[in-house]
Amino acid sequence: MKTWGVGLIVLLVVALGVTAYVVSRxxxxxxxxxxxxxxxxxxxxxxxxxxxxxxxxxxxxxxxxxxxxxxxxxxxxxxxxxxxxxxxxxxxxxxxxxxxxxxxxxxxxxxxxxxxxxxxxxxxxxxxxxxxxACPAGARPITPPPAQRTGVPENYLAAFETILAALPPAPTPDEVLAALRAKLPPMPVDERTRLPWAEPRLDAFVKDGNVGVIAAGGGSCLNGVRLADGTVAAWYPPRVQTRPGEFGCAGQSALQLYKTPPPK
The missing domain is CATH 3.30.1300 (Pantoate--beta-alanine Ligase; Chain: A,domain 2)
Known part of the structure; x- marks a missing residue:
């Protein structure tokens, strides 16, 4: 076959391929x-x-x-x-x-x-x-459910103090978490969406009789400690301390932060 004939066939194949792509896209x-x-x-x-x-x-x-x-x-x-x-x-x-x-x-x-x-x-x-x-045949628009509000309710701070003070002398982390889940106040209901707030993330850490706990949600990190000598405290550290790369927000960091003065 002559060279020009081969070239023509190649051009036709390419043109047909492009046309098929355009038509099928x-x-x-x-x-x-x-x-x-x-x-x-x-x-x-x-x-x-x-x-x-x-x-x-x-x-x-x-x-x-x-x-x-x-x-x-x-x-x-x-x-x-x-x-x-x-x-x-x-x-x-x-x-x-x-x-x-x-x-x-x-x-x-x-x-x-x-x-x-x-x-x-x-x-x-x-x-x-x-x-x-391709658009699905008969597809109908979806309206996603409203988002649950996130955060740590105000009454959690006093509840932390009460629950920590009532813990046994040498609890395990699982026992601490069980006490929190059983005794923390119910989540409030968002007036706008009529949905309860999303449950905060809880964490507990125990070492040498010292207990550290947190409740995290919506950018807030409530800290609580119950020391081996019976000292109980609950507080919100500055966010600069709880962000990733610093102390973070965890039960272990709550014990660390209790002994760390906040930044000036």
Whole structure:
């Protein structure tokens, strides 16, 4: 076969491949791609606790599901910061110019509706950004449940003191945690969402008869100690001391912080 014939066949194969890709690729265009990228980047930080947290962030300020809607929420819990821990499938709509009433437009741009799947890890939207996918047939917009309020209730401080004072002389960490869970006040109800607050994270540490406990939530870290000599205290350390890289927020750090003066 002559060289020009082989070249023509190669060009035809390439052209057919490009055409097949364009025809088979899900609906969308550069405008909807940019819209999806902006949304995914915006909600990637701070890290969402789960898929519903990303969905709530994406829907913030959006009132018309015609232009933006979350269609699926997927959770994949993992402790690996590089791995995907939540995904969203969402739909965006660009109205084009055919839905505009501007009389001065020079050309028509058709409206476009496109769907995207965005994966999120600890660092934000996963590498590659949101992928354009086919919109599921019959998919309906999802409204995620409201978020539970997080924090440590005010009455926990006095409860810490009472519970710690009543502990036996040499409790185990499990016994300390059991006493806390049994005797701490019930979580208050958020007036806005009508949901109880999320349970704070509890931790206990025991060494040589000294007990350290914490309750952490919503950026707060309540500390408590019961020393071997019977001394009991509960307090909120400055956040500069409890953040990662400093003392942190744990039962063991509560004992360390009790003997450490706060920063000036």
């Amino acid at each position: 899900p609906d969308g265009d550069s405008t909807t791609d940019e819209m999806a990228e902006r949304i995914a980047t915006r909600i990637g930080h701070p890290r969402g606790t789960d898929g519903n947290a990303y969905a709530r962030a994406a829907l913030e300020g959006t009132t018309d599901p015609k232009y933006f809607a979350v269609l699926e929420v997927t959770d994949s819990p993992t402790d690996d910061p590089q791995k995907v821990h939540a995904s969203l499938l969402f739909r965006v709509h660009h109205p084009g110019t055919s839905e505009s009433q501007q009389p001065w437009r020079l050309w028509e741009v058709d409206p476009v509706t496109a769907c995207y799947r965005a994966d999120f890890n600890h660092y934000g939207v996963a590498e590659g950004g949101p992928d354009r996918v």
